[in-house]
Amino acid sequence: MILDFPGGVCPNERTLFSEQQIKKIESCSAICIKADADAEISVEVGSEVKRGNLLGMSGGTPVYASVAGRFSGVLDIEGEKYFVVMNNGEEGEERLCPPETIAINEMTREYIIESAKKFAVIDSRSGMPLWKLIEAGPKFRRVVIDCTESDPLSACNFRICIENAKNIVNGAKILLQATGALKCVFAAEHNRGMIFDALGEFANDKKLFAMAPLAEKYPYGDRALMHALYLRTLAKDETALDKNVLIVSPETALSLYESMATGMPRTHKLLAYVGEGIFGGGSLLVPRGMTMHDITAICGNAPEGCLLIENSLLCGKPMGGVLRDGTQAVISVRPTEKPRSNCISCGECANACPVRLFPFEALGRGIKHLQKSCISCGACNFICPSGIPLLELIWRDLSKKEATE
Amino acid sequence: MNAPYIHTNKKGNERAKNWLVALIPIIIWSVYVFGGRVISLCAICASACVILDYPIRRYLFKYARGTRIDLMAIVYAVLATFCMPVSVPLWLPTVAAILIVFAKNISVFRPKMLFNPYIFSAAVLNFAFPTQMTAFTKPFAYFGAFDVVIDQRLMDGYRVLSPLQYIADGSVYEDGLAAQLYGFASGNLGEIAIAAIILAAVWLWIRKELDITATAAFLITILVVAMCFPSEDAESNHYAYSILLSGGIALISVFALNDRHTVPLTSMGRLFLALFGGAAVFAVRKYGGGFEWSYCVILAINAISPLVERVTKPKPIVDSKKPDKKEK
Numbered sequence: 001m002i003l004d005f006p007g008g009v010c011p012n013e014r015t016l017f018s019e020q021q022i023k024k025i026e027s028c029s030a031i032c033i034k035a036d037a038d039a040e041i042s043v044e045v046g047s048e049v050k051r052g053n054l055l056g057m058s059g060g061t062p063v064y065a066s067v068a069g070r071f072s073g074v075l076d077i078e079g080e081k082y083f084v085v086m087n088n089g090e091e092g093e094e095r096l097c098p099p100e101t102i103a104i105n106e107m108t109r110e111y112i113i114e115s116a117k118k119f120a121v122i123d124s125r126s127g128m129p130l131w132k133l134i135e136a137g138p139k140f141r142r143v144v145i146d147c148t149e150s151d152p153l154s155a156c157n158f159r160i161c162i163e164n165a166k167n168i169v170n171g172a173k174i175l176l177q178a179t180g181a182l183k184c185v186f187a188a189e190h191n192r193g194m195i196f197d198a199l200g201e202f203a204n205d206k207k208l209f210a211m212a213p214l215a216e217k218y219p220y221g222d223r224a225l226m227h228a229l230y231l232r233t234l235a236k237d238e239t240a241l242d243k244n245v246l247i248v249s250p251e252t253a254l255s256l257y258e259s260m261a262t263g264m265p266r267t268h269k270l271l272a273y274v275g276e277g278i279f280g281g282g283s284l285l286v287p288r289g290m291t292m293h294d295i296t297a298i299c300g301n302a303p304e305g306c307l308l309i310e311n312s313l314l315c316g317k318p319m320g321g322v323l324r325d326g327t328q329a330v331i332s333v334r335p336t337e338k339p340r341s342n343c344i345s346c347g348e349c350a351n352a353c354p355v356r357l358f359p360f361e362a363l364g365r366g367i368k369h370l371q372k373s374c375i376s377c378g379a380c381n382f383i384c385p386s387g388i389p390l391l392e393l394i395w396r397d398l399s400k401k402e403a404t405e
Numbered sequence: 406m407n408a409p410y411i412h413t414n415k416k417g418n419e420r421a422k423n424w425l426v427a428l429i430p431i432i433i434w435s436v437y438v439f440g441g442r443v444i445s446l447c448a449i450c451a452s453a454c455v456i457l458d459y460p461i462r463r464y465l466f467k468y469a470r471g472t473r474i475d476l477m478a479i480v481y482a483v484l485a486t487f488c489m490p491v492s493v494p495l496w497l498p499t500v501a502a503i504l505i506v507f508a509k510n511i512s513v514f515r516p517k518m519l520f521n522p523y524i525f526s527a528a529v530l531n532f533a534f535p536t537q538m539t540a541f542t543k544p545f546a547y548f549g550a551f552d553v554v555i556d557q558r559l560m561d562g563y564r565v566l567s568p569l570q571y572i573a574d575g576s577v578y579e580d581g582l583a584a585q586l587y588g589f590a591s592g593n594l595g596e597i598a599i600a601a602i603i604l605a606a607v608w609l610w611i612r613k614e615l616d617i618t619a620t621a622a623f624l625i626t627i628l629v630v631a632m633c634f635p636s637e638d639a640e641s642n643h644y645a646y647s648i649l650l651s652g653g654i655a656l657i658s659v660f661a662l663n664d665r666h667t668v669p670l671t672s673m674g675r676l677f678l679a680l681f682g683g684a685a686v687f688a689v690r691k692y693g694g695g696f697e698w699s700y701c702v703i704l705a706i707n708a709i710s711p712l713v714e715r716v717t718k719p720k721p722i723v724d725s726k727k728p729d730k731k732e733k
Contacts, residue, residue, distance in 0.1 A: 006722065011411055223723070233722045307410065314409045335410045341417040342462070342475065345517060347670040348415075355723040358670065373721040378409035386417035392407065 001213075002190045005227040007354035008217030009379045011152055011313065017274055017282035018155040018192075022163060024268070024285040025298060027089070031066050032082035032322045033289035034058070035074050039081060045073035051093040051267055055083045061129040062120045066267035066287035068092050082289070082322065093264065100260040104173050109134075112178035112256075119259035122288075124269055125249040127326025130256060133248070136241050140179035144229065144240070144247040145172055147188035147195050148220040150311040154272035154329040156283040157250055158192050164254050165198040167261075169209070171253030174260070176208065179246055186250075187212040187225060219314050219377050222247060224354060236373065249328070271295075271323065275332030277303035290323050292330070302332035309333055314378040338387030349380035349390055362393035370394045421476030423612045424660075427605035428483050434588055434598040439491040440547030443594055446498050447486045453502030454482040461510050477666075481505045481522040484660055487595020488527035488653060488700075492540045494554040500534075501526045520707045521667040524657070528700035541567045541591045567592040568651035569697065572690070575636060578647060585650035596653040606659045615663050619675040623658045624649060626683025634691065648690055652697050657686075667707040669714035678706045678713055 033055070041056035043049060049065040056063050056074070065071070065085050072084040097118075102111075117131040125146060126133070145168065147157045161168060172184045186203065188195040190213035203209035214220070214228050222240040225247060226232045232243055240247045255266040269288050273281035273295060280299040292308065302308050308319040309331045319330050349359040355373050359380035362370055371394060380390040435443045458478040485501045504526035512518045531538045542548075546563035548555050568578040568590050584590050588598040595602075609615035631645035648654075662668060662682070668675050682702055689698035 009413075011413075227722070236723050309408075309410055312408075313411045316408055316410075333410045336412060338412040341473070344417055344420055344477070345665040345670070346420055347665055350670055355721045356719045357721055358718065373723045375723060382409045382411060383413050383415075385413065385415035385419060387412065389407075391409075 002215050003187075003212055003228040004215040005217070005224040005354060006356055007352050007379055008215070008219070008224065009314070009352050009383050010217050011382065017272070018158055020155075020159075020282045022156070022159050022270070022283045022285050025290070025295075026067075026091075026287070027298070028067060028087055028287055028290050028294040030069075030072075030084060030086045030291060030294075031287050031289035032075075032077060032084050032291060033063050033066070034322070034324060035063070035081040035083050037081065039063075039074050039083070041071075041074060041083075043071050045071060047071055048088070049085060050090075052264055053094055055085070058083070059129070061117060061122075061131070062265075064120055064265045064267055066289055078321070093267075095263045097263040099263045104170070104177055107174065107177050109178050109180065112174055115260050116178075116256060119256075119265040121252065121255045121259060121266060122269075122325045123248045123252040124325065124328055125247065125252065127324055130248065130252055133241065133246060134175075134178050137179070137244055137246060139244055140181040140246050141244045142230075142246070143172065143175045143179055143181045143184040144225060144245060145184065145186045145250050145253055146220070146225060146247050147186055147192075147199075147250050148214060148225075149189070149272075150219075150328045151272075151313055151316075151331055152216075152218060153274045153313070153331055154283075155274075156270050156272040156328065157188070158195060159283040160254065160270055161186075161188070161195040161250050162198050164250075166202045167257045168250045168253045169199060169202040170261075171255070171257035172203070172209070174256055175246065175248070175253060181246065183210055184208060185210045185212050185229060187214055187229060189214055189216045191216050219312055219379070221377075223375065227354075236375065269323065269325070269327075271327065272329035272331075273299050274329065275302065275308075276306050276334055278332050286323065288323070288325070292319060292321050292323070295323075295330070303334075306332045306334045312378075314382055315376060338384075340387045340389070343386055343388060346385060348383045348385065352379040352383040354379065359390040359394065360388075362390055362396075363388070367394055367397070371398075418473075418476045420614060421480055423609065423614050424480045425476065425483075427608045427614075427659075428480065428595075430601040430604045431487065431595045431598045432483070434601040435487070435594045438544045438588065438597065439594060441550035442491050442548050442552075443486075445495060445550045446489065446491075446493070446594070447483050449495060450486045450498035450502050450505075451479045451482040453499045454478040454505055457502060457506040458509065461506060465510075478505070478509065481509065481526075484523035484595070484656070485526040487656060488523065488593050489530070489538065490541050490593055491548060492542050492555050492560050493534075493537045495551075496553065497530065497534065497537060501530060504529050517711060518666045518707075520704050521661050521664055524661050524700050524703045524707070527653075527697075528704055531697060531700065539567075539570075541565055541570075541593075543591060544589050544597075565591045568647060569690075572636075572644075572647055572651060577643070578651070582643070582646050582650060585647070590651075592651075593653065596656050599650060599655050602655045602659055609659065609663065615659065616672060616675050618672065619662050619668075619679040620658045622676055623662055623679040623683045623686075624654070626680050627654060627687050630684055630687040634687070636691075648687065652690075652699060654686065654699060657699060657703055661703045667710060669710050669717060671714055671717040671719070674710070674713040674717035677717065678710065682706050 035058045039058040042054045049071050050068045053065045067087045068090040069085045069087040075084045113131045121130040196211045223234050251270045268285045271284045309316040310319045505522040508520045508522040508525040542563040571578045590597050631648045632641050635641035635644045685702045686699045
């Protein structure tokens with residue numbers, strides 16, 4: 001049975017790189033890892049560091065160098081602070097501790113939280129440190145490994161599941177142990193059935209694992225997943241954690257297992273670099289904090305007139321200069337303005353709205369009730385055959401306020 | 406440039422195109438039964454609608470600036486022509502066009518319309534020009550396509566009552582139900598072509614433009630209520646079928662009940678109004694004489710649509726988080 005959620009849209013674009021293996025990229029000129037305002041540094045500025053060396057602490061989580069090079073300190077770039085390491089091209093790496101020898105079923109919750117913190121395992125879906133996510137919910141009911149893509153053009157979650165199925169399942173087992181949840185669900189779009197075949201080979205204990213084929217609709221997020229899997233609705237400011245469900249990406253489960261198994265913190269992150277005119281892209285494994293300058297230099301830049309968008313063409317923002325921990329995909333697109341015409345009352349926007357609003361009501365005067373519930377997913381704007389910028393209309397008074405301020 | 410950065414390939418006038426395609430079999434049948442004058446009437450009404458509608462949308466309403474010709478104006482024009490007998494003078498479609506453009510653009514519940522333009526035009530014309538709008542002639546009596554007004558003596562030779570007028574007189578349409586079903590009865594241009602209307606409905610249903618539940622509910626309600634309350638001296642089934650096949654019920658059930666500009670967007674709302682509309686149409690038919698009161702029922706449905714839509718609208722499945730009891 002295909003699990004569905006209300007609303008959502010399926011853009012026509014399909015993935016271009018699903019057949020292509022994940023490519024590992026090592027060379028880059030510098031890495032910039034986001035730091036909190038109260039970040040502390042552990043090494044001297046100007047000293048040489050190896051990959052895996054501790055650079056400092058940010059928000060209670062250690063930050064490790066993802067390349068070898070000279071540590072430039074915590075620098076202010078465009079109003080935000082970053083740990084900066086200038087790559088010197090050396091290949092050395094330093095393990096944090098010897099590989100784990102304890103069996104998964106003997107690990108305690110505290111031990112796993114401590115390990116996730118020690119190895120700085122970051123959930124690539126939310127960009128949050130995993131230990132904070134686990135600590136946030138004292139009584140988890142379910143763990144969901146969200147194998148859906150952030151955009152139909154991306155295939156990085158598909159590739160990582162195919163190529164690392166065994167380790168992802170092991171990571172899921174550790175997460176079950178850490179959270180005390182009864183079951184782990186692997187959720188992916190139903191048309192990417194190879195994921196279920198690959199994971200099912202290792203996750204064959206039906207009491208512990210379940211496969212959830214989902215409708216091929218976007219955008220997927222906590223809200224859509226919770227509705228599709230458990231028919232639970234979330235309030236506007238709620239996340240799945242509030243319903244005692246831990247949702248993480250397959251990369252997070254993999255990072256947790258591999259860090260503990262090797263004693264080496266995860267210094268790379270998975271990224272889909274795809275879209276119009278990107279011929280050297282695909283599913284990439286890049287150093288954490290890699291700059292877009294380096295990525296475009298290696299994999300090719302977007303053609304003139306194209307924009308690089310982070311995560312989703314439906315609701316993403318233009319990509320900044322540095323990869324964030326929550327960046328799963330960078331998509332090149334040539335933005336098109338659809339010529340606007342009159343509303344034809346087709347109701348497509350109402351059908352596409354994941355929270356069952358009537359977005360066309362924004363054409364009238366009352367928009368407060370829309371603002372109260374709108375999650376700015378962009379589905380209504382995408383689907384409108386008349387090209388009406390419904391999202392802009394819903395938030396028009398806020399845009400005016402911002403402009404006057 | 407804000408998200409989303411991509412848009413669907415669907416275009417705003419796709420729906421109007423589907424409707425225009427659906428109207429083609431009805432026009433063909435109407436031309437076959439009533440002759441080339443049907444083309445003249447449709448062309449005059451459609452061109453008048455476009456000529457009047459375009460500048461109003463382009464220059465009067467800011468929200469419509471830069472848009473092209475609205476094909477729905479042509480759809481409404483053709484549908485309004487379908488509600489006229491073939492013998493009407495050639496200036497009458499121009500009046501219909503003025504009414505259509507008025508109803509189409511004077512809208513309180515923007516982007517919704519207050520009244521369905523073609524029904525509004527048909528209802529007003531029936532009140533304002535009762536003689537011309539009820540001058541039904543025999544099928545296959547072809548009049549001149551370019552005669553502005555048809556000679557009264559010529560028309561008198563072909564004048565007959567419509568099935569609806571027969572029912573109002575308490576008698577049975579002499580050519581029988583089959584003639585009505587296959588479209589050989591006297592009456593308005595498009596309303597008689599029941600078989601072609603069924604074809605149009607199938608096309609619209611395939612194109613996901615037709616809410617089959619609402620259409621079926623409307624027709625079944627009329628049929629059931631008519632069977633329950635037959636005319637005193639009529640056989641109940643025959644009476645019910647006659648009611649269903651006469652006048653503009655078929656055309657209304659397909660085109661007026663599925664025009665999302667004027668009916669609720671919620672399927673529950675449409676179903677409710679279809680049931681209400683079906684019962685009301687029968688009531689006005691039974692006690693309203695020969696006049697086609699069903700237009701007025703549809704206008705009433707249109708008027709209460711915003712209210713019904715509001716009542717039947719699903720609750721958003723997201724809302725502000727309720728404060729924790731402990732926090733209180």
